[in-house]
Amino acid sequence: MTHITTTGIIMQEASSTEEWELMSDIEHMLDTMKWPNRLTRTKIGTHPDRKAFVLGKAFQYDRATELVESRFNVMYPELHAALKRLMRLHDPGFRFNCIQLNANVECEPHLDFNNCGMSYGLALGKFTGGGIVIYPNAKSKADANDPEKMKGALPYRNKRRWVYYNGATTLHASLPVTSGTRYALIFFERRRPCVRSSPKKRKKTWSHRKKRSNQRWRSRH
Numbered sequence: 001m002t003h004i005t006t007t008g009i010i011m012q013e014a015s016s017t018e019e020w021e022l023m024s025d026i027e028h029m030l031d032t033m034k035w036p037n038r039l040t041r042t043k044i045g046t047h048p049d050r051k052a053f054v055l056g057k058a059f060q061y062d063r064a065t066e067l068v069e070s071r072f073n074v075m076y077p078e079l080h081a082a083l084k085r086l087m088r089l090h091d092p093g094f095r096f097n098c099i100q101l102n103a104n105v106e107c108e109p110h111l112d113f114n115n116c117g118m119s120y121g122l123a124l125g126k127f128t129g130g131g132i133v134i135y136p137n138a139k140s141k142a143d144a145n146d147p148e149k150m151k152g153a154l155p156y157r158n159k160r161r162w163v164y165y166n167g168a169t170t171l172h173a174s175l176p177v178t179s180g181t182r183y184a185l186i187f188f189e190r191r192r193p194c195v196r197s198s199p200k201k202r203k204k205t206w207s208h209r210k211k212r213s214n215q216r217w218r219s220r221h
């Protein structure tokens with residue numbers, strides 16, 4: 001069942017028993033596997049229970065514009081295959097090359113500039129609380145400091161429900177889990193060259209380059 005919210009965020013239930021059962025299998029894998037230590041996403045905080053890694057494509061460590069296979073693809077091939085199958089069951093036409101896996105991660109209001117186009121988010125696990133919150137009046141990360149623009153926040157429960165949203169243009173955050181472990185899975189397309197900085201920063205960078213190039217031209221002529 002699909003539910004289009006007032007903010008344009010689309011919430012979807014599992015579309016078949018097969019999909020629902022595969023969610024249970026994946027939940028079991030996430031519960032029983034050894035998660036990698038804190039190799040990625042240093043911004044997730046210091047709590048030892050918070051874990052995060054990426055399957056699919058990742059940016060190369062020393063060349064941030066180069067896309068490479070995540071080192072975790074070979075460590076978790078069964079999980080990777082099961083997640084890809086899950087998306088094939090849910091939305092076979094959805095294009096993605098990256099899956100972010102988070103455990104117990106709580107995010108402050110943010111935009112995801114690495115996500116090109118629409119993303120699918122899904123929460124699995126045995127937990128209470130949690131959910132995603134959308135700020136429909138905020139248009140940029142800077143708006144997070146403006147109490148007026150942060151008013152009217154809308155929470156959505158996403159346990160075993162798909163959230164279809166644009167993470168690069170929709171300011172969003174996660175709600176705290178009150179007990180248990182929540183796994184947040186985000187499926188998205190990471191492309192090169194992709195916007196890895198805010199449009200404001202990018203504009204600044206380009207104007208800076210243009211200025212430098214003009215200066216060089218003037219100095220030569």
Ligand SMILES: [Fe+2]
Pocket residue numbers: 107110111112167172
């Ligand atoms: Fe996000």
